[in-house]
Every structure is written in C-alpha cells, then in structure tokens.
Amino acid sequence: MSALFFAVLSEAKPWITKLQAKPISHLGKFRIFQKENHYIIISGTGKLSAALAVSEFAHILSKPDRNQMKIWNLGIAGSNSSELSLGDFLWIHKITDAGTKRDFYPDRIEKSKFTKETTLTTFDRPITKNENSDRFLFLSQEELKGIQLIDMEGSGFFEAASLYFPLENISLGKLVSDHLEGTFCKAETVESMMAEKMEGLFDEWTSPLPWTGIDSIETFDWPLVESFIQNLRLTETMKHDLKKSIRFFRLRNPNTSLPFPEESLKIHLKSKSDLKEFFEQWRESLHV
Incomplete structure (x- = not known):
C-alpha cells in the first residue's frame, strides 16, 4: 500500500x-x-x-x-x-x-x-x-x-x-x-x-514496506525510556514524538544500544526551554 x-x-x-x-x-x-x-x-x-x-x-x-x-x-x-x-x-x-x-x-x-x-x-x-x-x-x-x-x-x-x-x-x-x-x-x-x-x-x-508489522520497542526499549524520563515533565505530545524517534533508530540499528543523554544533565533542567532543548537534542541523536 x-x-x-x-x-x-x-x-x-x-x-x-x-x-x-x-x-x-x-x-x-x-x-x-x-x-x-x-x-x-x-x-x-x-x-x-x-x-x-x-x-x-x-x-x-x-x-x-x-x-x-x-x-x-x-x-x-x-x-x-x-x-x-x-x-x-x-x-x-x-x-x-x-x-x-x-x-x-x-x-x-x-x-x-x-x-x-x-x-x-x-x-x-x-x-x-x-x-x-x-x-x-x-x-x-x-x-x-x-x-x-x-x-x-x-x-x-x-x-x-x-x-x-x-x-x-x-x-x-x-x-x-x-x-x-x-x-x-x-x-x-x-x-x-x-x-x-x-x-x-x-x-x-x-513496493511493500520491508518492515511492515515490526514494532518491538514497546517491549524492549520503551520501559527503559520510561524509567529515564519518570522525573521529567514531558508532555504527551513529546512522549509521542520520542517514541517515533526511538522506533526510527531501532529499525536502522537493530543491535545497537539505545542512546540516552547523560543522567547528570537532568539536574540542570530549570525551565521549559531547558527541557525542550534537552528533548530536541536527544531526538536528534536518534536520527544520526
């Protein structure tokens, strides 16, 4: 289709x-x-x-x-x-x-x-x-x-x-x-x-999509992501966009560990603009 x-x-x-x-x-x-x-x-x-x-x-x-x-x-x-x-x-x-x-x-x-x-x-x-x-x-x-x-x-x-x-x-x-x-x-x-x-x-x-029906991130990747973001105030839209970026990364890198930002960076997120920049940089790393 x-x-x-x-x-x-x-x-x-x-x-x-x-x-x-x-x-x-x-x-x-x-x-x-x-x-x-x-x-x-x-x-x-x-x-x-x-x-x-x-x-x-x-x-x-x-x-x-x-x-x-x-x-x-x-x-x-x-x-x-x-x-x-x-x-x-x-x-x-x-x-x-x-x-x-x-x-x-x-x-x-x-x-x-x-x-x-x-x-x-x-x-x-x-x-x-x-x-x-x-x-x-x-x-x-x-x-x-x-x-x-x-x-x-x-x-x-x-x-x-x-x-x-x-x-x-x-x-x-x-x-x-x-x-x-x-x-x-x-x-x-x-x-x-x-x-x-x-x-x-x-x-x-x-031609058909080669990956139709493939989506394993719910089982393997997303639980790790939820643990990482549990103290971050991500909106539902941001979570939705993040999940799509993770799926993109996993389809291109099936055997590679999911990249996460440094844990220490989270303590510097003092404002919405800080969080937005942190979030966009993370998503960009998933598309390299």
Whole structure:
C-alpha cells in the first residue's frame, strides 16, 4: 500500500498516467486518485493545504491500513546551492519550518536508485535571490546561508503525516526546478522533469514496506525510556514524538544500544526551554 502527495497537478500527472489511477468519489475537498491499493493526492500549494490533505486522506483509511501505508511527498523545490543542477533529485533527511523554526526528520531512503540527500526548508511564500521580483519574498545571501532546498509544503506534510502514520513509513523527495531566480516554472516543464525521474522511482514507491508489522520497542526499549524520563515533565505530545524517534533508530540499528543523554544533565533542567532543548537534542541523536 502506498500514497503519494503532490502540491500541483503538473507534478502528479506523469504518476497518475503511469499508475492508470482514477479519481475516487468522496466527501472531502482534495483530489484523490486510486489504482488498487495505491493512491495519489493533490493538496494544492502551501504547508496548511498539505497538512489538511494528509488529514483528510488518513481519515478514509482504517488504522491497520495506515500502519502498512508507505506515504511519500514528492515535488519541485528551489535550490540555493550552485552544486545542484536543474533536474537533480534528492531525498530529504531534515526539514526546517522557516516560520516556527521547528525541525523534522524524515526517514532516510537507504535502498534507492537515487542516492543524494539533503535538507529542506519550508517557507510560507516563494523565495528569490532577485531583489527586483515583486511576487516572491527576497532573501539575501546571508539570510539564505546554510539553506539547501526550499519548498512550501514539506513541513506541513511531514508534521501532519507523523500524527497518523508510523514515522518510518514517511519519506520526502524533491526535484530541483530553479535556483531562486524569482520566476515560476511552466507546468509543462515541471511535468517533463517529473516524468523523467518517475521512471526510476515508480517501482520503489509501489513496493511493500520491508518492515511492515515490526514494532518491538514497546517491549524492549520503551520501559527503559520510561524509567529515564519518570522525573521529567514531558508532555504527551513529546512522549509521542520520542517514541517515533526511538522506533526510527531501532529499525536502522537493530543491535545497537539505545542512546540516552547523560543522567547528570537532568539536574540542570530549570525551565521549559531547558527541557525542550534537552528533548530536541536527544531526538536528534536518534536520527544520526
């Protein structure tokens, strides 16, 4: 079972044609195409639209189906790196939401014909390096320092998907469409670029998840974690996110001891911001 989210039709069209998918009739807002147990969803642009589309799709599935569903977001992205060429395809291993400054860590695709990976920053508006553009938000080279790829959906898609689907089932891949010149790509150009990369990705997307049904952390890892965090005031959401990160680590490192922060660090947690920083650093260590 697999689901594929796109922002616009030009990105999705080659996949819909290849899959021979048909639109399904449902009461929701978003266009959903289906062929057997494979789905293609078009969300529209922006992280809010992406999040809403994920939520709507998740609610037409049963919980067991969600656990077995491979869920991807593919699409175009602007590049701030001169080392990346137009048409390059890269998997995303870290997303930063430019508005909230939150970081998210998608699953790393370990067995793919496409081996490049990078970071993605999601903005609320299109970004450009061209000072003379009035339809894009201008950012200086200093403001763009450290930013690799830019889109408008990634963080919204991932944050919503992680609420409904196992973390290890979720992946994002982006295709370089521009170098932030401040112009919109033509639909036919996007369609052509996506069609070219689809040939190498289609079988990977439609293949079953290799770890479907595997989840041993409840028995082995989580009791140790509960003992470690018993005096920390973690919210239920934080515990939920931590468990997903631990599952990610265990699937990638089945025979490695779970990394814990130094016990002595806990006595220095005097405020909510201290706890949040401690928590985020721990989660980040689980995604290395």
